[in-house]
Amino acid sequence: MDVSDILASQISKHKSILVEKDVPLDTDVGFLTVTDPSVVDKESYDHDREAYLQSTARDGIQHLLAALFSLPTLPSPEGPLAQLPPPTTQLPRAKPLPKPKPPTKWQRFARAKGISSQRRDKKIWDDERQAWVPRWGWRGKNRDEETQWLHEVPANADADHDPSKEARVARKERTAKNERQRLQNVARAQQGRTTATATGTQVDRKRDINRTLATTRMSTASMGKFDRVLDGEKKLRGVKRKFDPIEKSVDAEKSANLALIKQIGNGAPGGSSLKKVKRDGLDSESGGNGGAGGVVNVRKAVRFASGGQGAAALARKSVVGSGSDGRQKRRGKR
Amino acid sequence: MLRVVKPKNARSKRALEAREPKEVEDPRTVIFVRGSHTGEVVGSVMKELMALKRPHAISFSKKNLVRPFEDATSLEFWAHKNDASIFVLGQSTKKRPNGLTIVRMFDGKLLDMCELGVDQFVSMDAFKTSKPQPGHKPMLHFASELFDTHPRFIQLKSLLMDLFNGEVIESIYLAGLEHVISVTVAPLPGQLASASGDQDSGSLPIVHVRGYGTKLLASGQRIPRVELVPMGPSLDLLLRRHQPADPELWKAAMRRPKLKKQDVEKGLGKKRKNLEVDEMGDLRGRVHVAKQDLGKLQTRKMKGLKVRAGEEEEEESESGGGGENDESNDTRPMKRKKEKGV
Known part of the structure; x- marks a missing residue:
């Protein structure tokens, strides 16, 4: 067929x-x-x-x-569900990749020590109730000690000893400690996230505190000499002077000397503002008196010449009087 | 910018955590925004696109004064507020009638956008076929060489794929594939170089978007034969303005998660070398073996050849050979030989 x-x-x-x-x-x-x-x-x-x-x-x-x-x-x-392979076309994400969570202090310690922690189950077996009960929280197993109907009381206990209350206080303390540690971890993570900027401010803060402390220690009647010294308090030390080495290379010496000469020429850049003002005043005076060298106090001279009227009045007078004194006139214009 | 809220109860905390960045992302939520004037055509286009996109779609049905190419702040605000990352804006103006702008966001910031003009539109109601159920994924079909070469069309393809199918899924029920969105570019009016033509949108060819329903027919084999039935919506789109992605933002958006170790072992990511699956479905590997050193080959062991603990060093120095220390040892036998000879 x-x-x-x-x-x-x-x-x-x-x-x-x-x-x-x-x-x-x-x-x-x-x-x-x-x-x-x-x-x-x-x-x-x-x-x-x-x-x-x-x-x-x-x-x-x-x-x-x-x-x-x-x-x-x-x-x-x-x-039947067909198992799809991962896509080959690359499409942009809607949100950036999740950042890994910073490890807690315990996690860091465990890693350093090589401790592999196993996760504790949320539920725990209760033999009396013959059921899995929550480790903590509502009807949690950690409250068994407070709620049990019979308590063991130590022989030397006080008359007002309440074992149930004591257990409760202890549990509350553990919870508070855990919360405190959690907050510390959060704070540490926050600090770590802004490490680059935080270190700068941290250093500044430390320096400020040290400076304030040093100032307060010196601010007593005896300038800190007869103050009560606290345990572990160190002696206050000032800034140690540092000297350049006596022998320097020729180049270094030359450049240092040149810098010094330049400073002399310009007026010291590091000098205080008061000094600068003084020097400026001197310069202007010497310029105004044609190199008299600051012997004449210009301000006083003007006051004397104008009879207390000031430079402007003196100038007006000199113009009207068709320039009796050249030197005064010039000063008046200034 | 919205203020950063600290959750006050567990429910709002869960809600905020659901919005945090994830390694494998949720499907993108699309917001359909009506502009200051939308018009009938664009209004119904948005309605139908939204029907295809449900349930991951939000409608802003009131008029909104929004000009995405000039100011994107309100888009960024909406994206943040609704946890959405794609917008479809409908706006009809005298200068740009029936405009449809697809805007894509990354990290609450505008990534890229493309404005399309709706040239012709036939609604889904015009076709008497069953419509896709909400939540069913469409199959996408792109037909043109320009989708691989021209920057505008590459962007358009990326946007449309993100709009309709951007979600990464692990498995799918094959009988549930019941509709197709086909995107075809009309033949080129003239010669369009891949790089040029970027500025003058007028010379870009029309894009045909068609919706089809599928009919799977028995073929006598495992793979069925597919027939398409026009289902709508069918759109003819013109490419108008666009804004490409900022290179740095794009780079950040394209960053992939590190592959898990098991995935690398499975052969994802990096190419597995020297491994292939043959016709029978067996995994075959090729192993490279270094050249064998025959000097170290273990031959038959005999008592006489055994190296004793004390002798080891001497033997080595002799085999090292030709040293000046050996001279005294060497000369003696030589003398003996001579004597014998004499």
Whole structure:
């Protein structure tokens, strides 16, 4: 019996699932996306646009479905689920990557010591109740000691000894300690996050505190000499003077001397403002008196000459009097 | 900027934690914003896109004075407030009729955007077919060489993929794939170089966006034959203004999480060398062995050849050979030989 006819008729019933393209299609199964990089056929596009768009889409989707249906599947209550590979197209994220949490003090210690901590379960087995109960919180196991109906009382206990209350206080203390440690960890993490700026301010703060402390210690009647010394308090030390080495290289000596000469020429840049004002005053006086060298006090001389009226009045007078004294006139203009 | 709120109760704390950055991100929420004047066409386009995007869509149905290319502050505010990262803005003006702007955000800041003009629009209602259920993922089909070469179209493809299918999923129910969004670029009017044509949007070809429903037919094999049925919406879009992403922001947005060790072992990320799966599905590896040093080959052990503890050094110095120290040792046998000869 020849079955080839039957087979052929069976095959002809089904349309082909093969897609033939000149340029291979680019599928991204993870994003259920297929890209057809071939150039658009202008003739068929112009002839019947909608039919052309639909046929290209069909070919592409057939290709994508072939890839999807050949994926490994896992059974589920709804039906088989195809396991998708991770997508190949890179799309931008909506939010930046999560930052790793800074380790707590205990975690750091454990890592340094090589302690591998296992997570404690939230639930704990209660033999009396024959059930898993929470370790802490509502109906927590850590309250058993307070709520038990019978307490052991030590022989030397006070008359008002309340074991239940004591257990409660101890538990509250543990909770408070944990909270305190948590806050410290948070603060440490916060500090670590801004390390670059924090170190600068921290150093400044330390220096300020030291300076304030030194000032207060010196600010007593005996300038700190007869004050009561606290335990572990160190002797206050001033700034130690430092001297340059006597022998220097020729270059270093030369440059240092040149810098000194330059300072003399310009007026010391590091000098106090008072000195600067004084020097400025001297300069202007010597300029005004034509090199008299500050022997005459200009301000007093003006006051004397104008009879207490001031430089402006003197100038007016000298203009009216057609310049009786050249020297006074010049001064008046200033 | 919104003030940073400290959660006062557990519920708000959970809500805030859900908004924190995650390694594998949630699907993007899209906000559909109506501009100062939207018009009938753009209004219905947004409605239909939103129907496809549900349940990850929020509608801003009131008029909003928003010009994304001039000032993005209100977009950033909305993104922060709603935890959304894509906007679709509809605005129709005399200069740019029926405009649809897709805006993508990163970290609450504007990343990139593209303005599209709706040229023709046929609603889903015009096709008498069943519509996709909310939450079903579409299959995407892009057809043009420009999606790989032209910067504008690369951006458009990226935006559309993010809009419709940006979520990374592990598994999918194949029978639930019931609709297709096909994006095809019309043939080029002239020669469009890949780099040029960036400035004059007028010369860019039209983009056809079509929605199809799928029909899976038996093919006698495991893979079914697929037939498409027009389902809508069908849009013809013109490319208008755009704003590419700032390179630094883009780089930050493209940063990937470090691969887990098990994933690397599975062969993700780095290419696994010298491993291949053959036709039978067996994993085959190729191992490279260094050249064997035959000098160290262990041959038959005999008592006479055994090196004793004391002798070891002497033997080594002799085998090292030719040293000046050896002279005294060497000369003696030589003399003996001579004597014998004489």
